[in-house]
Amino acid sequence: MNGSGAEPLLTVEHVTKSFGGVQAMRDGSFDLKRGEVVAIVGGNGAGKSTLAKIVSGAHVPDSGRICIKGVEVSRADHSVSHMQACGIEVVYQDLALVPNMTAPYNLFLGRIPRKWGLFVDEKKMRKKTREVLEQLNVTTVQDLSQPISSMSGGQQQSIAIGRAIAWGSDIVILDEPTAALGPNETAEVERLVEDVRDQHGTSFILISHNLDQVRRLADRIIVTHHGVTSREFKRDEITSDRLVKAITLGE
Amino acid sequence: MSDTATAQPFLTPERVEKLRDYVPFIAIALVILMFWAISGDRFMSVRNWTFIAQQTPVLLLLAFAQLMIVTTGSIDISIGSSLAFSAFLGALGMLWFGDVGLILGILAGGFVGMVNGCIISLLKIPSFVTTLAMLIIVRALVIIMSDGTSIYITADSGASGGNISSVAAPWLLSMGKFPAIFIIAAIVAFGMWVFYEKTVFGQQLRAVGGNEKVLRLVGINVTTFKIKVFAAAGLMVGLAACVNLARAGAATPQAGMMMELDAIAAVALGGTPLTGGYGSVVKTIIGALTLTIVRNGLTIAGVPPSWSQVALGLLLIAAIAISLNRSKIEVVK
Ligand SMILES: Nc1ncnc2c1ncn2[C@@H]1O[C@H](COP(=O)(O)OP(=O)(O)O)[C@@H](O)[C@H]1O
Ligand SMILES: [Mg+2]
Numbered sequence: 001m002n003g004s005g006a007e008p009l010l011t012v013e014h015v016t017k018s019f020g021g022v023q024a025m026r027d028g029s030f031d032l033k034r035g036e037v038v039a040i041v042g043g044n045g046a047g048k049s050t051l052a053k054i055v056s057g058a059h060v061p062d063s064g065r066i067c068i069k070g071v072e073v074s075r076a077d078h079s080v081s082h083m084q085a086c087g088i089e090v091v092y093q094d095l096a097l098v099p100n101m102t103a104p105y106n107l108f109l110g111r112i113p114r115k116w117g118l119f120v121d122e123k124k125m126r127k128k129t130r131e132v133l134e135q136l137n138v139t140t141v142q143d144l145s146q147p148i149s150s151m152s153g154g155q156q157q158s159i160a161i162g163r164a165i166a167w168g169s170d171i172v173i174l175d176e177p178t179a180a181l182g183p184n185e186t187a188e189v190e191r192l193v194e195d196v197r198d199q200h201g202t203s204f205i206l207i208s209h210n211l212d213q214v215r216r217l218a219d220r221i222i223v224t225h226h227g228v229t230s231r232e233f234k235r236d237e238i239t240s241d242r243l244v245k246a247i248t249l250g251e
Numbered sequence: 252m253s254d255t256a257t258a259q260p261f262l263t264p265e266r267v268e269k270l271r272d273y274v275p276f277i278a279i280a281l282v283i284l285m286f287w288a289i290s291g292d293r294f295m296s297v298r299n300w301t302f303i304a305q306q307t308p309v310l311l312l313l314a315f316a317q318l319m320i321v322t323t324g325s326i327d328i329s330i331g332s333s334l335a336f337s338a339f340l341g342a343l344g345m346l347w348f349g350d351v352g353l354i355l356g357i358l359a360g361g362f363v364g365m366v367n368g369c370i371i372s373l374l375k376i377p378s379f380v381t382t383l384a385m386l387i388i389v390r391a392l393v394i395i396m397s398d399g400t401s402i403y404i405t406a407d408s409g410a411s412g413g414n415i416s417s418v419a420a421p422w423l424l425s426m427g428k429f430p431a432i433f434i435i436a437a438i439v440a441f442g443m444w445v446f447y448e449k450t451v452f453g454q455q456l457r458a459v460g461g462n463e464k465v466l467r468l469v470g471i472n473v474t475t476f477k478i479k480v481f482a483a484a485g486l487m488v489g490l491a492a493c494v495n496l497a498r499a500g501a502a503t504p505q506a507g508m509m510m511e512l513d514a515i516a517a518v519a520l521g522g523t524p525l526t527g528g529y530g531s532v533v534k535t536i537i538g539a540l541t542l543t544i545v546r547n548g549l550t551i552a553g554v555p556p557s558w559s560q561v562a563l564g565l566l567l568i569a570a571i572a573i574s575l576n577r578s579k580i581e582v583v584k
Contacts, residue, residue: 058468080470092468100461100528105454110469118450 007070009034009203010055010088010171015064017050024050026227028064032171035201037193039214041247042224048207049093051224052175055205056090057083080110087170089163091177093207096160099149103141104129106148107163132162136192154185158192165196172196173205178213186213193217211243223247274573275522275537278566282541286548294551301429303543308436309334309498311539312491313510314517315443316364316484318535321518322447323480324460324527325371325378329385330488330514333363334507335393337492342402342502345418353423356496357489363389364485368478386511394504401503404496427497435494443487444532456480460527516563517542520570541566 008031017025025047032038040048053059055066057080066073068086097106104125105112113121126144133141138158141151148156157177164172174193178186190213196202208214214221215238223231223246231246262270286294293299313330320327341356348355363385370381403417406424425431447453458466459473459480467473496502515525521538523530545566549559 056468057470080468084470092465096465098458098461098465101454101458105458109458109465110471112451112454114451118452120449120451120454 013065015061039218046224047227089169090173093175313514316487317514322456322530329382331507331510332389337489338502360489361486365482368481
């Protein structure tokens, strides 16, 4: 699948981000190739979500460089809509969806199709939602007029991931996608990631605390420690021991 | 455990949940039946229903304004003052520019709403505090501007003569009477339904009330959206002020006092949670009607006004206690 290999789809070089006195990201660097799953691991507060938000466009980095397909993203361009246009989508930790809205609305969040400039094109939204759910092999979501808060956690996460892949994006960032799910639902989400990668050649940035999951899915693993992307492992050179050591001690 | 299938209670949790949706409709039916039983034809007469149809529109439009804001999770308690301000500017507009000047009244409401929205969104001051301050400030402005006197709308052009505080506009007065005022309310209600249920803007009201942070993360500018919401609600208040000007035949400094509370009550009686994210135009219409009917019915039944206010307050608490699923509520603030 990932034959082209050579040139990375995304490179992040030495990005930093502070919030007031807190240096959430001190030195973040990694790259991502087409069809690759790169995991980012690290303790609580290590800066993983901050790094995800920088790449998604939600945070503008204080310094550093981001290149997509060889083109640098300038500071002035750095925004969610620009990153979306470059093919980057994200499923945020805890706040990926609007609970009181329907599945179609959430799938189209931020890009609601309009009729005559003002009105919601509900038909189009429902049709596309059915297509996406079918594509993901999600059969449990039937009633599209219910608020998603009435669905199970796994169903909600499927919609969130569906939202990220529905628009033909090249890179999907998943920030702790299974942290709130049970074992069956976790397996479902993992299957989804592999399917999408195999079928569409989509690249994933997977942030996770679940080291077994990371070893199942990721081609490479980046360890963040106190805001620094300190180590990188290939899939076959990882043992749990080394990973845990790297996460806790940063070495 | 074994024979639960045979002993199904009538009110299963799902049915109770469905039933909650109908509380506003059941409430209004009960209220009508009750007053019919108490007062008979004095309540159930064409004359009285014509009166109710004239009495509801101003409250209804204010409730629509409040519905937009409440759906986003904010509240606006300045709309009573804004109504007086808008009616005053509408009347002044007619003095200055003739009939078209009435538009100034609608714009004035939109302006007050926009100021509210800017303070809330840009200075990040909670809507309750902001609009409380505006309730006080705008009312004071009206009193300063009017010098405590009213501007009257008159039917007869001869009378206005040199008197600066009256405008001859018989057409406006006829707008404030039965079929016209009812037709205006019906048209606005239909427009509001389309706007609230079918437009992208209307859906976004609910989404902001549901989870504002998510919208910000997907790149929606919630700050300017909220300013637009308060401005749109303000325009609706301005429209209500013009209808009130037609109905009352005067712009008075005291107009609209306490109406902000009626508007909130109508929205709540319509089953809309004041915490945002949900709402219904149809049920808000029912809520506004219920409020008007209860007040009217109690008056006809000879209940003194103060006691009828007590009854209204109790009704409000009862309606919300029944229509909210309280087992799901974890925190009450
Ligand atoms: N918007 C923000 N404002 C202030 N501090 C923040 C913000 N976002 C993250 N932080 C801080 O930055 C650090 C890294 O946070 P985060 O990236 O969420 O870590 P992780 O996802 O690895 O647990 C934490 O100390 C956190 O408190
Ligand atoms: Mg995080």
